[in-house]
Amino acid sequence: MKLLYSFLKDMKLASKSFYFYMELGIALIFVVVLLFIVPENPDPKMDVYAYIDLQGPYKTMTEEALSRENTDLIMLNSREEVKAELKGNRGSVGLVITQADDRIVYEYILQGYEGEKFRNILKTSTEAGFVSEAANYRSVTNVITLEEDTEKLSLRLNILPVFLAYNAAFMGLFIIAAYIFLDKEEGTIKAFAVTPARVWHYLLGKVGVILVSGLMSGLVATIFLAGLKANYLHLILLLIATNAFGSTVGLFIASFFNTMVKAMGWLYVIIIILSFSAVSYYLPAFSPLIIRILPSYPMLFAFRETLYDVGNTGYIYTNVLGFSAASVILFLLANYRFKKTLTV
Protein backbone atom coordinates (compact mmCIF):
# COMPACT_ATOMS: atom_id res chain seq x y z
CA MET A 1 0.00 0.00 0.00
CA LYS A 2 2.77 2.40 0.95
CA LEU A 3 4.41 1.53 -2.32
CA LEU A 4 1.23 2.42 -4.14
CA TYR A 5 0.84 5.72 -2.28
CA SER A 6 4.43 6.56 -2.84
CA PHE A 7 4.07 5.79 -6.54
CA LEU A 8 0.87 7.79 -6.86
CA LYS A 9 2.42 10.74 -5.09
CA ASP A 10 5.46 10.56 -7.35
CA MET A 11 3.23 10.37 -10.42
CA LYS A 12 1.46 13.47 -9.22
CA LEU A 13 4.76 15.25 -8.65
CA ALA A 14 6.16 14.02 -11.95
CA SER A 15 3.10 15.20 -13.82
CA LYS A 16 3.96 18.68 -12.57
CA SER A 17 7.59 18.47 -13.53
CA PHE A 18 9.52 19.21 -16.64
CA TYR A 19 11.32 15.87 -16.98
CA PHE A 20 8.14 13.94 -17.36
CA TYR A 21 7.16 15.85 -20.46
CA MET A 22 10.64 16.07 -21.83
CA GLU A 23 10.66 12.40 -22.74
CA LEU A 24 7.26 12.53 -24.34
CA GLY A 25 8.20 15.76 -26.10
CA ILE A 26 11.29 14.15 -27.54
CA ALA A 27 9.18 11.22 -28.70
CA LEU A 28 6.84 13.55 -30.54
CA ILE A 29 9.67 15.53 -32.11
CA PHE A 30 11.23 12.26 -33.18
CA VAL A 31 7.99 11.12 -34.79
CA VAL A 32 7.58 14.40 -36.62
CA VAL A 33 11.15 14.37 -37.87
CA LEU A 34 10.89 10.83 -39.09
CA LEU A 35 7.49 11.19 -40.68
CA PHE A 36 8.11 14.45 -42.45
CA ILE A 37 11.80 14.69 -42.99
CA VAL A 38 13.22 11.22 -43.27
CA PRO A 39 11.86 9.52 -46.37
CA GLU A 40 10.24 6.12 -45.98
CA ASN A 41 12.94 4.68 -48.19
CA PRO A 42 15.59 7.08 -49.33
CA ASP A 43 15.58 7.61 -53.10
CA PRO A 44 18.64 5.88 -54.50
CA LYS A 45 18.36 7.99 -57.67
CA MET A 46 20.87 10.69 -58.16
CA ASP A 47 20.53 13.78 -60.27
CA VAL A 48 22.98 13.89 -63.12
CA TYR A 49 23.61 17.13 -64.96
CA ALA A 50 24.95 16.29 -68.35
CA TYR A 51 26.38 18.12 -71.29
CA ILE A 52 26.89 15.99 -74.30
CA ASP A 53 28.91 17.28 -77.15
CA LEU A 54 28.73 14.48 -79.66
CA GLN A 55 27.68 14.10 -83.20
CA GLY A 56 25.51 11.77 -85.13
CA PRO A 57 24.86 8.21 -84.01
CA TYR A 58 27.12 8.51 -81.03
CA LYS A 59 24.82 11.14 -79.58
CA THR A 60 21.60 9.14 -79.70
CA MET A 61 23.35 5.99 -78.56
CA THR A 62 24.80 7.62 -75.51
CA GLU A 63 21.59 9.36 -74.59
CA GLU A 64 19.67 6.12 -74.82
CA ALA A 65 22.17 4.31 -72.70
CA LEU A 66 22.12 6.96 -70.03
CA SER A 67 18.35 7.13 -69.81
CA ARG A 68 18.25 3.44 -68.96
CA GLU A 69 20.30 4.06 -65.86
CA ASN A 70 18.71 4.69 -62.51
CA THR A 71 19.33 8.39 -62.67
CA ASP A 72 17.62 11.63 -63.41
CA LEU A 73 19.40 13.00 -66.37
CA ILE A 74 19.17 16.69 -66.92
CA MET A 75 20.59 17.88 -70.20
CA LEU A 76 22.37 21.18 -70.29
CA ASN A 77 24.05 23.18 -72.97
CA SER A 78 27.54 23.77 -71.73
CA ARG A 79 30.10 22.62 -69.24
CA GLU A 80 29.69 25.93 -67.40
CA GLU A 81 25.99 25.35 -66.95
CA VAL A 82 26.72 21.92 -65.51
CA LYS A 83 29.07 23.40 -62.99
CA ALA A 84 26.58 26.07 -62.00
CA GLU A 85 23.81 23.50 -61.43
CA LEU A 86 26.10 21.31 -59.38
CA LYS A 87 26.65 24.11 -56.92
CA GLY A 88 22.93 24.38 -56.29
CA ASN A 89 22.36 20.67 -55.73
CA ARG A 90 24.82 18.95 -53.45
CA GLY A 91 23.36 15.53 -54.17
CA SER A 92 24.20 15.57 -57.86
CA VAL A 93 27.03 14.76 -60.19
CA GLY A 94 27.97 16.29 -63.47
CA LEU A 95 28.75 14.43 -66.64
CA VAL A 96 30.38 15.89 -69.68
CA ILE A 97 30.81 13.75 -72.73
CA THR A 98 32.89 15.07 -75.54
CA GLN A 99 34.51 13.78 -78.63
CA ALA A 100 38.22 14.09 -79.09
CA ASP A 101 39.48 12.78 -82.37
CA ASP A 102 38.06 9.31 -82.53
CA ARG A 103 37.58 8.79 -78.88
CA ILE A 104 34.68 9.54 -76.60
CA VAL A 105 35.78 11.28 -73.43
CA TYR A 106 33.72 10.76 -70.28
CA GLU A 107 34.31 13.36 -67.72
CA TYR A 108 32.62 13.28 -64.31
CA ILE A 109 32.43 16.44 -62.33
CA LEU A 110 32.03 15.63 -58.65
CA GLN A 111 31.20 17.68 -55.59
CA GLY A 112 34.39 16.81 -53.78
CA TYR A 113 32.96 14.90 -50.83
CA GLU A 114 32.58 11.63 -52.72
CA GLY A 115 34.89 8.89 -51.58
CA GLU A 116 37.17 6.59 -53.48
CA LYS A 117 34.53 3.91 -53.49
CA PHE A 118 32.03 6.10 -55.25
CA ARG A 119 34.59 7.12 -57.85
CA ASN A 120 35.40 3.51 -58.55
CA ILE A 121 31.76 2.67 -58.92
CA LEU A 122 31.36 5.46 -61.45
CA LYS A 123 34.36 4.26 -63.32
CA THR A 124 33.49 0.61 -63.47
CA SER A 125 29.87 1.25 -64.27
CA THR A 126 30.86 3.51 -67.11
CA GLU A 127 33.17 0.89 -68.47
CA ALA A 128 30.61 -1.83 -67.95
CA GLY A 129 28.11 0.30 -69.79
CA PHE A 130 30.26 0.19 -72.83
CA VAL A 131 30.96 -3.44 -72.58
CA SER A 132 27.27 -4.21 -72.50
CA GLU A 133 26.75 -2.09 -75.56
CA ALA A 134 29.24 -4.20 -77.38
CA ALA A 135 27.71 -6.57 -79.87
CA ASN A 136 28.69 -9.88 -78.34
CA TYR A 137 28.08 -8.95 -74.69
CA ARG A 138 26.48 -11.54 -72.46
CA SER A 139 25.49 -10.93 -68.90
CA VAL A 140 27.37 -13.15 -66.54
CA THR A 141 26.17 -11.58 -63.35
CA ASN A 142 24.09 -13.81 -61.10
CA VAL A 143 22.38 -12.46 -58.03
CA ILE A 144 22.27 -14.95 -55.21
CA THR A 145 20.01 -14.18 -52.28
CA LEU A 146 21.52 -15.42 -49.04
CA GLU A 147 18.35 -15.67 -47.02
CA GLU A 148 15.31 -16.22 -49.07
CA ASP A 149 12.81 -14.40 -46.84
CA THR A 150 14.86 -11.68 -45.27
CA GLU A 151 12.59 -8.79 -44.58
CA LYS A 152 14.10 -5.44 -45.07
CA LEU A 153 12.83 -2.70 -42.74
CA SER A 154 12.24 0.72 -44.10
CA LEU A 155 14.72 3.37 -43.11
CA ARG A 156 12.29 4.84 -40.60
CA LEU A 157 11.66 1.54 -38.89
CA ASN A 158 15.36 0.91 -38.81
CA ILE A 159 15.88 4.10 -36.85
CA LEU A 160 13.05 3.38 -34.41
CA PRO A 161 14.96 0.79 -32.31
CA VAL A 162 17.65 3.36 -31.66
CA PHE A 163 15.05 5.75 -30.38
CA LEU A 164 13.41 3.07 -28.27
CA ALA A 165 16.69 2.09 -26.69
CA TYR A 166 17.93 5.59 -25.94
CA ASN A 167 14.78 7.50 -25.20
CA ALA A 168 12.41 4.89 -23.84
CA ALA A 169 14.94 2.69 -22.08
CA PHE A 170 17.96 4.77 -21.14
CA MET A 171 16.51 8.23 -20.68
CA GLY A 172 15.28 7.01 -17.30
CA LEU A 173 18.86 6.69 -16.20
CA PHE A 174 19.20 10.46 -16.03
CA ILE A 175 15.69 11.25 -14.99
CA ILE A 176 15.48 8.89 -12.04
CA ALA A 177 18.74 10.32 -10.74
CA ALA A 178 17.35 13.82 -11.21
CA TYR A 179 14.19 12.92 -9.28
CA ILE A 180 16.20 11.53 -6.39
CA PHE A 181 18.50 14.50 -6.17
CA LEU A 182 15.53 16.84 -6.32
CA ASP A 183 14.05 15.04 -3.32
CA LYS A 184 17.38 15.18 -1.54
CA GLU A 185 17.61 18.88 -2.15
CA GLU A 186 14.07 19.47 -0.99
CA GLY A 187 14.85 17.31 2.06
CA THR A 188 11.66 15.32 1.59
CA ILE A 189 13.64 12.10 1.62
CA LYS A 190 14.41 12.73 5.27
CA ALA A 191 10.77 13.20 6.06
CA PHE A 192 9.99 9.96 4.24
CA ALA A 193 12.79 8.18 6.09
CA VAL A 194 11.19 8.79 9.48
CA THR A 195 7.99 6.98 8.58
CA PRO A 196 7.36 3.23 8.66
CA ALA A 197 7.66 3.18 4.85
CA ARG A 198 10.75 1.49 3.49
CA VAL A 199 13.51 2.70 1.25
CA TRP A 200 12.53 0.23 -1.44
CA HIS A 201 8.99 1.61 -1.48
CA TYR A 202 10.51 4.94 -2.26
CA LEU A 203 12.86 3.62 -4.93
CA LEU A 204 10.35 1.36 -6.61
CA GLY A 205 7.84 4.19 -6.72
CA LYS A 206 10.36 6.18 -8.74
CA VAL A 207 11.07 3.24 -11.05
CA GLY A 208 7.34 3.07 -11.63
CA VAL A 209 7.15 6.70 -12.67
CA ILE A 210 10.02 6.29 -15.10
CA LEU A 211 8.34 3.20 -16.48
CA VAL A 212 5.13 5.05 -17.17
CA SER A 213 6.86 7.81 -19.08
CA GLY A 214 9.15 5.36 -20.88
CA LEU A 215 6.22 3.21 -21.97
CA MET A 216 4.30 6.23 -23.09
CA SER A 217 7.06 7.70 -25.21
CA GLY A 218 8.04 4.29 -26.62
CA LEU A 219 4.49 3.39 -27.54
CA VAL A 220 3.69 6.78 -29.00
CA ALA A 221 6.71 6.64 -31.27
CA THR A 222 6.02 3.08 -32.35
CA ILE A 223 2.33 3.63 -32.98
CA PHE A 224 3.02 6.57 -35.25
CA LEU A 225 5.94 5.06 -37.10
CA ALA A 226 5.20 1.36 -37.25
CA GLY A 227 1.45 1.33 -36.85
CA LEU A 228 0.17 -2.22 -36.78
CA LYS A 229 3.41 -3.64 -38.01
CA ALA A 230 4.91 -3.95 -34.52
CA ASN A 231 4.26 -6.79 -32.15
CA TYR A 232 2.97 -4.78 -29.23
CA LEU A 233 3.01 -7.58 -26.69
CA HIS A 234 6.69 -8.15 -27.32
CA LEU A 235 7.36 -4.45 -27.49
CA ILE A 236 5.68 -3.74 -24.16
CA LEU A 237 7.50 -6.58 -22.42
CA LEU A 238 10.78 -5.42 -23.84
CA LEU A 239 10.09 -1.79 -22.97
CA ILE A 240 9.30 -2.74 -19.38
CA ALA A 241 12.43 -4.84 -18.98
CA THR A 242 14.80 -2.40 -20.65
CA ASN A 243 13.29 0.66 -19.01
CA ALA A 244 13.62 -0.99 -15.60
CA PHE A 245 17.20 -1.78 -16.50
CA GLY A 246 17.86 1.86 -17.40
CA SER A 247 16.35 3.24 -14.22
CA THR A 248 18.01 0.73 -11.94
CA VAL A 249 21.38 1.55 -13.49
CA GLY A 250 20.53 5.20 -12.76
CA LEU A 251 19.57 4.36 -9.18
CA PHE A 252 22.72 2.42 -8.62
CA ILE A 253 24.93 5.23 -9.89
CA ALA A 254 22.97 7.85 -7.98
CA SER A 255 23.50 5.89 -4.77
CA PHE A 256 27.16 6.81 -4.85
CA PHE A 257 26.63 10.55 -4.94
CA ASN A 258 24.79 13.24 -3.07
CA THR A 259 24.28 15.82 -5.78
CA MET A 260 23.26 15.69 -9.42
CA VAL A 261 26.35 17.61 -10.41
CA LYS A 262 28.61 14.95 -8.97
CA ALA A 263 26.67 12.09 -10.51
CA MET A 264 26.34 13.80 -13.89
CA GLY A 265 29.80 12.88 -15.12
CA TRP A 266 29.27 9.19 -14.58
CA LEU A 267 25.79 9.19 -15.99
CA TYR A 268 27.07 10.95 -19.07
CA VAL A 269 29.96 8.55 -19.58
CA ILE A 270 27.61 5.59 -19.29
CA ILE A 271 25.20 7.00 -21.85
CA ILE A 272 28.02 7.72 -24.28
CA ILE A 273 29.45 4.23 -23.92
CA LEU A 274 26.04 2.69 -24.38
CA SER A 275 25.48 4.67 -27.53
CA PHE A 276 28.50 3.15 -29.26
CA SER A 277 26.42 0.13 -30.05
CA ALA A 278 24.32 2.23 -32.42
CA VAL A 279 27.36 2.30 -34.70
CA SER A 280 27.45 -1.46 -34.96
CA TYR A 281 23.72 -1.51 -35.39
CA TYR A 282 24.02 0.50 -38.57
CA LEU A 283 27.33 -0.94 -39.71
CA PRO A 284 27.11 -4.62 -38.91
CA ALA A 285 30.56 -5.07 -40.42
CA PHE A 286 31.91 -3.12 -37.46
CA SER A 287 30.96 -5.14 -34.41
CA PRO A 288 33.95 -5.62 -32.17
CA LEU A 289 33.45 -7.67 -29.03
CA ILE A 290 33.76 -4.57 -26.88
CA ILE A 291 30.60 -3.24 -28.46
CA ARG A 292 28.75 -6.51 -28.56
CA ILE A 293 29.03 -6.89 -24.81
CA LEU A 294 27.32 -3.54 -24.17
CA PRO A 295 23.78 -4.09 -22.94
CA SER A 296 22.51 -1.63 -25.52
CA TYR A 297 23.74 -3.87 -28.33
CA PRO A 298 21.32 -6.78 -27.91
CA MET A 299 18.70 -4.26 -26.88
CA LEU A 300 18.77 -2.55 -30.28
CA PHE A 301 18.41 -5.82 -32.12
CA ALA A 302 15.69 -7.03 -29.81
CA PHE A 303 13.71 -3.87 -30.44
CA ARG A 304 14.21 -4.40 -34.14
CA GLU A 305 12.86 -7.91 -33.88
CA THR A 306 9.58 -6.57 -32.51
CA LEU A 307 9.13 -4.64 -35.76
CA TYR A 308 9.48 -7.57 -38.13
CA ASP A 309 6.40 -9.36 -39.36
CA VAL A 310 7.93 -12.51 -37.96
CA GLY A 311 10.27 -11.52 -35.19
CA ASN A 312 12.74 -13.79 -33.51
CA THR A 313 10.64 -14.52 -30.43
CA GLY A 314 13.41 -16.44 -28.70
CA TYR A 315 15.76 -13.51 -29.01
CA ILE A 316 13.17 -11.09 -27.70
CA TYR A 317 12.33 -13.21 -24.67
CA THR A 318 15.97 -13.81 -23.89
CA ASN A 319 16.41 -10.05 -23.76
CA VAL A 320 13.29 -9.54 -21.67
CA LEU A 321 14.50 -12.09 -19.15
CA GLY A 322 18.07 -10.88 -19.17
CA PHE A 323 17.20 -7.24 -18.61
CA SER A 324 14.62 -8.11 -15.99
CA ALA A 325 17.12 -10.18 -14.06
CA ALA A 326 19.75 -7.47 -14.31
CA SER A 327 17.20 -4.91 -13.10
CA VAL A 328 16.35 -6.97 -10.05
CA ILE A 329 20.00 -7.33 -9.12
CA LEU A 330 20.74 -3.65 -9.68
CA PHE A 331 17.68 -2.68 -7.71
CA LEU A 332 18.73 -4.81 -4.76
CA LEU A 333 22.21 -3.31 -4.84
CA ALA A 334 20.87 0.23 -5.07
CA ASN A 335 18.46 -0.46 -2.24
CA TYR A 336 21.26 -1.81 -0.10
CA ARG A 337 23.37 1.26 -0.74
CA PHE A 338 20.56 3.76 -0.33
CA LYS A 339 19.60 2.32 3.03
CA LYS A 340 22.83 3.82 4.26
CA THR A 341 23.22 6.89 2.10
CA LEU A 342 19.75 8.14 1.24
CA THR A 343 19.48 10.57 4.14
CA VAL A 344 23.10 11.60 4.53
Add this chain to the structure above:
Amino acid sequence: MIKVEGLYHSYTKNEKYAVQDLNFEIAKGEVLGFLGPSGAGKSTTQGVMTGLLQLQKGNVTVAGFDVRKISRTMFNKIGVSFEQSNVYGKLSGLENLEFYRKLFDVPTEDPKAMLELVGLDHVADQKAAEYSKGMKHRLTFVRSMLNKPELWFLDEPTTGLDPAIASQIKDIIKKKKEEGTTVFLTTHNMYVADALCDRVAFIIDGVIKLIDSPRNLKLQYGERLVEVEYREGDCLKKEKLSFLDRKDRSHLTEIVNAGNIEMMHTKEATLEEIFIKVTGRGLK
Protein backbone atom coordinates in the same frame (compact mmCIF):
# COMPACT_ATOMS: atom_id res chain seq x y z
CA MET B 1 11.98 6.53 26.32
CA ILE B 2 15.44 7.49 25.17
CA LYS B 3 18.78 6.33 26.43
CA VAL B 4 22.03 7.62 24.96
CA GLU B 5 25.38 6.28 26.11
CA GLY B 6 28.79 7.34 24.93
CA LEU B 7 27.52 8.69 21.61
CA TYR B 8 30.13 9.95 19.16
CA HIS B 9 29.48 11.04 15.61
CA SER B 10 31.86 12.27 12.95
CA TYR B 11 30.70 13.37 9.50
CA THR B 12 34.18 12.90 8.17
CA LYS B 13 34.53 9.50 9.84
CA ASN B 14 37.68 10.53 11.66
CA GLU B 15 38.61 12.06 14.98
CA LYS B 16 36.80 15.28 14.15
CA TYR B 17 33.60 14.72 16.10
CA ALA B 18 30.43 16.72 15.65
CA VAL B 19 29.29 15.29 18.98
CA GLN B 20 31.30 13.35 21.49
CA ASP B 21 30.63 11.22 24.51
CA LEU B 22 27.01 12.23 24.91
CA ASN B 23 25.18 10.56 27.78
CA PHE B 24 21.60 11.29 28.73
CA GLU B 25 18.23 9.74 29.26
CA ILE B 26 14.74 11.01 28.68
CA ALA B 27 12.01 9.55 30.84
CA LYS B 28 8.55 8.83 29.55
CA GLY B 29 6.53 12.03 29.48
CA GLU B 30 9.55 14.21 29.99
CA VAL B 31 10.53 17.20 27.86
CA LEU B 32 14.26 17.57 27.44
CA GLY B 33 15.57 20.77 25.90
CA PHE B 34 18.80 20.82 23.97
CA LEU B 35 20.31 24.26 24.08
CA GLY B 36 23.44 25.35 22.39
CA PRO B 37 24.90 27.73 19.87
CA SER B 38 24.89 27.09 16.15
CA GLY B 39 27.06 24.12 15.21
CA ALA B 40 27.00 22.67 18.71
CA GLY B 41 25.74 19.30 17.50
CA LYS B 42 22.06 19.46 18.35
CA SER B 43 20.74 18.40 14.97
CA THR B 44 23.42 15.75 14.70
CA THR B 45 22.18 14.22 17.94
CA GLN B 46 18.60 14.23 16.70
CA GLY B 47 19.77 12.77 13.40
CA VAL B 48 21.34 9.77 15.08
CA MET B 49 18.38 9.20 17.33
CA THR B 50 15.94 9.23 14.43
CA GLY B 51 18.04 6.90 12.29
CA LEU B 52 18.79 9.51 9.64
CA LEU B 53 22.46 9.40 10.51
CA GLN B 54 24.06 6.05 11.05
CA LEU B 55 25.15 5.30 14.57
CA GLN B 56 28.93 5.12 14.56
CA LYS B 57 29.87 4.76 18.18
CA GLY B 58 27.93 4.42 21.40
CA ASN B 59 24.55 3.02 22.32
CA VAL B 60 21.25 4.67 21.55
CA THR B 61 17.87 3.25 22.46
CA VAL B 62 14.76 5.01 21.26
CA ALA B 63 11.27 3.94 22.34
CA GLY B 64 12.65 0.53 23.16
CA PHE B 65 14.45 0.11 19.82
CA ASP B 66 18.19 -0.05 19.42
CA VAL B 67 18.87 2.43 16.59
CA ARG B 68 21.56 0.11 15.28
CA LYS B 69 18.80 -2.16 14.07
CA ILE B 70 15.74 -0.01 13.80
CA SER B 71 12.48 -1.66 12.96
CA ARG B 72 10.38 0.44 10.62
CA THR B 73 7.47 0.07 13.05
CA MET B 74 9.34 2.30 15.48
CA PHE B 75 8.40 5.23 13.28
CA ASN B 76 4.74 4.70 14.03
CA LYS B 77 5.52 5.86 17.53
CA ILE B 78 7.74 8.82 16.83
CA GLY B 79 7.26 12.16 15.16
CA VAL B 80 10.08 14.24 13.71
CA SER B 81 10.08 17.91 12.86
CA PHE B 82 13.10 19.31 11.04
CA GLU B 83 15.02 22.53 11.43
CA GLN B 84 14.84 23.09 7.68
CA SER B 85 11.34 22.67 6.39
CA ASN B 86 11.12 19.83 3.92
CA VAL B 87 7.75 19.53 2.28
CA TYR B 88 6.83 18.74 -1.31
CA GLY B 89 6.74 22.16 -2.92
CA LYS B 90 4.64 20.94 -5.82
CA LEU B 91 1.93 19.60 -3.55
CA SER B 92 -0.49 21.71 -1.56
CA GLY B 93 -0.27 21.80 2.23
CA LEU B 94 -3.23 19.46 2.47
CA GLU B 95 -1.84 17.05 -0.13
CA ASN B 96 1.44 16.96 1.74
CA LEU B 97 -0.31 15.86 4.91
CA GLU B 98 -2.69 13.49 3.12
CA PHE B 99 0.22 11.67 1.53
CA TYR B 100 2.30 11.58 4.68
CA ARG B 101 -0.40 10.14 6.92
CA LYS B 102 -0.84 7.20 4.58
CA LEU B 103 2.69 6.09 5.30
CA PHE B 104 1.78 5.16 8.88
CA ASP B 105 0.13 2.01 10.14
CA VAL B 106 -1.53 3.70 13.08
CA PRO B 107 -4.59 5.96 13.35
CA THR B 108 -3.66 9.46 12.29
CA GLU B 109 -4.92 12.97 12.90
CA ASP B 110 -7.20 14.71 10.45
CA PRO B 111 -4.98 16.79 8.12
CA LYS B 112 -7.52 19.61 7.91
CA ALA B 113 -7.70 19.92 11.67
CA MET B 114 -3.93 19.93 11.83
CA LEU B 115 -3.66 22.75 9.32
CA GLU B 116 -6.18 24.70 11.32
CA LEU B 117 -4.16 24.12 14.46
CA VAL B 118 -1.20 26.04 13.04
CA GLY B 119 -3.24 28.58 11.14
CA LEU B 120 -2.66 27.20 7.67
CA ASP B 121 -6.24 26.26 6.86
CA HIS B 122 -6.69 29.26 4.60
CA VAL B 123 -3.83 28.10 2.36
CA ALA B 124 -4.60 24.37 2.57
CA ASP B 125 -4.99 24.05 -1.19
CA GLN B 126 -2.14 26.28 -2.16
CA LYS B 127 1.13 24.78 -3.36
CA ALA B 128 3.61 24.57 -0.51
CA ALA B 129 6.27 26.12 -2.75
CA GLU B 130 4.25 29.31 -2.57
CA TYR B 131 4.24 29.32 1.24
CA SER B 132 6.38 31.75 3.19
CA LYS B 133 9.29 30.36 5.15
CA GLY B 134 7.35 30.42 8.39
CA MET B 135 4.35 28.72 6.77
CA LYS B 136 6.52 25.91 5.44
CA HIS B 137 8.05 25.56 8.87
CA ARG B 138 4.64 25.25 10.45
CA LEU B 139 3.64 22.66 7.87
CA THR B 140 6.77 20.66 8.67
CA PHE B 141 6.00 20.97 12.35
CA VAL B 142 2.41 19.90 12.13
CA ARG B 143 3.26 17.01 9.82
CA SER B 144 5.26 15.51 12.66
CA MET B 145 2.07 15.32 14.74
CA LEU B 146 0.05 13.32 12.23
CA ASN B 147 0.74 9.89 13.71
CA LYS B 148 0.05 11.05 17.27
CA PRO B 149 3.60 10.29 18.35
CA GLU B 150 4.48 9.09 21.82
CA LEU B 151 7.93 10.46 21.30
CA TRP B 152 8.40 13.73 19.52
CA PHE B 153 11.62 15.14 18.09
CA LEU B 154 11.45 18.86 17.50
CA ASP B 155 14.41 20.59 15.92
CA GLU B 156 13.93 24.32 16.42
CA PRO B 157 10.16 24.35 16.06
CA THR B 158 9.85 28.06 16.73
CA THR B 159 12.83 29.40 14.83
CA GLY B 160 11.96 31.95 12.20
CA LEU B 161 8.38 32.36 13.37
CA ASP B 162 6.91 35.62 14.54
CA PRO B 163 6.44 35.82 18.32
CA ALA B 164 2.68 35.31 18.23
CA ILE B 165 2.94 32.15 16.15
CA ALA B 166 5.94 30.94 18.12
CA SER B 167 3.87 31.25 21.24
CA GLN B 168 1.05 29.31 19.56
CA ILE B 169 3.48 26.51 18.72
CA LYS B 170 4.72 26.59 22.28
CA ASP B 171 1.16 26.10 23.52
CA ILE B 172 0.65 23.15 21.21
CA ILE B 173 3.78 21.47 22.55
CA LYS B 174 2.68 22.23 26.09
CA LYS B 175 -0.68 20.59 25.48
CA LYS B 176 0.99 17.49 24.05
CA LYS B 177 3.27 17.39 27.03
CA GLU B 178 0.28 17.44 29.33
CA GLU B 179 -1.13 14.52 27.35
CA GLY B 180 2.01 12.57 28.18
CA THR B 181 4.10 12.95 25.04
CA THR B 182 7.84 12.64 25.51
CA VAL B 183 9.70 15.43 23.74
CA PHE B 184 13.26 16.01 22.62
CA LEU B 185 13.33 19.71 21.90
CA THR B 186 16.12 21.65 20.29
CA THR B 187 15.82 25.38 20.49
CA HIS B 188 17.52 28.73 20.61
CA ASN B 189 14.51 30.27 22.25
CA MET B 190 15.15 30.45 25.98
CA TYR B 191 11.62 31.42 26.86
CA VAL B 192 10.26 28.42 25.04
CA ALA B 193 12.83 26.21 26.74
CA ASP B 194 12.03 27.69 30.11
CA ALA B 195 8.32 27.30 29.68
CA LEU B 196 8.35 23.75 28.32
CA CYS B 197 11.35 21.80 29.51
CA ASP B 198 11.51 19.58 32.53
CA ARG B 199 15.25 19.54 32.07
CA VAL B 200 17.65 21.29 29.74
CA ALA B 201 21.02 20.18 28.42
CA PHE B 202 23.65 22.75 27.55
CA ILE B 203 25.65 21.53 24.61
CA ILE B 204 28.62 23.27 23.10
CA ASP B 205 31.20 22.04 20.58
CA GLY B 206 29.64 18.61 20.63
CA VAL B 207 29.90 18.18 24.37
CA ILE B 208 27.11 18.31 26.96
CA LYS B 209 28.24 20.69 29.68
CA LEU B 210 25.36 20.20 32.04
CA ILE B 211 21.86 18.82 32.34
CA ASP B 212 19.40 20.04 34.95
CA SER B 213 15.95 21.47 35.42
CA PRO B 214 15.55 25.18 34.68
CA ARG B 215 14.45 25.73 38.28
CA ASN B 216 17.56 24.15 39.75
CA LEU B 217 19.75 26.06 37.39
CA LYS B 218 18.19 29.33 38.39
CA LEU B 219 18.53 28.51 42.03
CA GLN B 220 22.10 27.53 41.58
CA TYR B 221 23.33 30.16 39.19
CA GLY B 222 20.80 32.92 39.45
CA GLU B 223 21.72 35.87 41.62
CA ARG B 224 18.19 36.68 42.77
CA LEU B 225 18.18 40.38 42.20
CA VAL B 226 15.60 43.07 42.74
CA GLU B 227 15.47 45.88 40.27
CA VAL B 228 14.01 49.01 41.72
CA GLU B 229 13.27 52.45 40.29
CA TYR B 230 12.47 55.23 42.75
CA ARG B 231 12.30 58.98 43.02
CA GLU B 232 14.67 60.88 45.26
CA GLY B 233 13.90 64.55 45.12
CA ASP B 234 13.78 65.43 41.42
CA CYS B 235 15.85 62.62 40.08
CA LEU B 236 14.83 59.11 39.12
CA LYS B 237 17.13 56.43 40.48
CA LYS B 238 17.52 52.86 39.35
CA GLU B 239 19.32 50.16 41.32
CA LYS B 240 19.92 46.42 41.25
CA LEU B 241 20.03 44.88 44.67
CA SER B 242 20.88 41.35 45.65
CA PHE B 243 18.73 39.30 48.03
CA LEU B 244 21.84 37.62 49.31
CA ASP B 245 23.68 40.75 50.31
CA ARG B 246 22.97 42.14 53.81
CA LYS B 247 23.70 45.74 52.89
CA ASP B 248 21.55 45.53 49.77
CA ARG B 249 18.70 44.11 51.81
CA SER B 250 18.72 46.95 54.35
CA HIS B 251 19.06 49.52 51.56
CA LEU B 252 16.04 48.01 49.93
CA THR B 253 14.09 48.36 53.18
CA GLU B 254 14.99 52.07 53.28
CA ILE B 255 13.76 52.62 49.78
CA VAL B 256 10.53 50.81 50.51
CA ASN B 257 9.99 52.87 53.65
CA ALA B 258 10.61 56.13 51.78
CA GLY B 259 7.64 55.16 49.65
CA ASN B 260 8.73 56.78 46.36
CA ILE B 261 9.01 53.60 44.36
CA GLU B 262 8.02 53.89 40.70
CA MET B 263 8.78 50.34 39.68
CA MET B 264 10.15 47.24 41.34
CA HIS B 265 10.54 43.66 40.18
CA THR B 266 12.57 40.64 41.06
CA LYS B 267 14.93 39.67 38.39
CA GLU B 268 15.81 36.01 38.02
CA ALA B 269 18.72 34.99 35.89
CA THR B 270 17.45 33.87 32.48
CA LEU B 271 18.53 30.55 31.04
CA GLU B 272 20.54 32.53 28.56
CA GLU B 273 22.49 34.28 31.29
CA ILE B 274 23.08 30.99 33.01
CA PHE B 275 24.20 29.46 29.74
CA ILE B 276 26.76 32.20 29.29
CA LYS B 277 27.90 31.79 32.85
CA VAL B 278 28.34 28.04 32.53
CA THR B 279 29.84 27.82 29.07
CA GLY B 280 31.44 31.21 28.71
CA ARG B 281 29.68 31.55 25.35
CA GLY B 282 26.51 33.09 24.06
CA LEU B 283 23.75 31.13 22.38
CA LYS B 284 23.86 32.80 19.05
